[in-house]
Amino acid sequence: MDAALKIWIVIGVVGLLNYLSRLSFIAVFARRRMPSLLARALKYVPAAMLTALIVPMITAEPSATHALAGHPKVFAAALAGVVAFFTRSNLATLGTGMAALWALQAIG
């Protein structure tokens, strides 16, 4: 398949599915109550899916020469995770994580 066409199909289909998910209970199923099993399962979508995305991003490309077991991103992310847990702040999490990574890379 043509690469440009494939990207536009992804934009169209994923965009539509995202919009329908966003619209679902606000408009389409507004008069229905969500089935309880579905409501229960959906509670775990962010924790499961986002964690599945985070882990490969921070464990990839380890540097064997690094002092901290070659995984500066894992340590920086763990620290940022603690900050996120207590502050719930995107900015504080970002600041801590980037500063920790830069510090580890500087000493590594």
Next chain:
Amino acid sequence: MRRLLVSSDFRAGFAEMLPACVGLIPFGVVCGVGAAAAGASWAAALGMSAIIFSGAAQVLAGQLVAAGAPLAVIVLTCFVLGLRFLMYSAAMAPYLKSLPSRWQQALAFLLTDQAFAAAVRRFSVNDDPRRGALHFLGCGVALWVCWQATNLIGYFAGNLIPESWSLEFAVPLCFLALVAPLLRDAPTILAAVVAAGAVVLLGALPMNLNLIAAGIAGIIAGTCADLTRERWTRR
């Protein structure tokens, strides 16, 4: 339009999102870089940020396209990731049910992780639906505009950013800011741990199928733990 812009609720929502917008700058830039790396034209990059309007889905789609994954895998993985919007939609529905359907359709488009968190805070102190809708619109417009700008900057100027900055690390950090605060009960922690273990163990699967498999495994683990816990507490 003019009435909208002078509405204090709209402006309050817009202003409330500005710190979040600052935090999203590196994320948006990385998304733009990712779109360029996946071989998207500038129009397609803008289409991704303007229409998909979800950083996580854009990063994921960009990665999968660049890895040559089939269309069905890309769509399915992004769909499971987007299922969280069903939950946000259901949580917002009671506050928006008295609004005209045009408003509902517009606000639904702007429903993102950050706007949802702001709306929950807002409706917990003031549940007037019209004023809340204007506030939500202000939040959504601020995020949408900031998102398009940062994505385009990343697409066109991303190669100017030194690699030593490790800007791509901003993406897992933004996800962590969403996930870590959720880890306050056993089923959610289990969902995250199972997903983390599965994504590593299944790393050898082709076409990045480990992402969706790990996500589904985590969702099932969390749901089962939740059901078990309820049965225990009923006894």
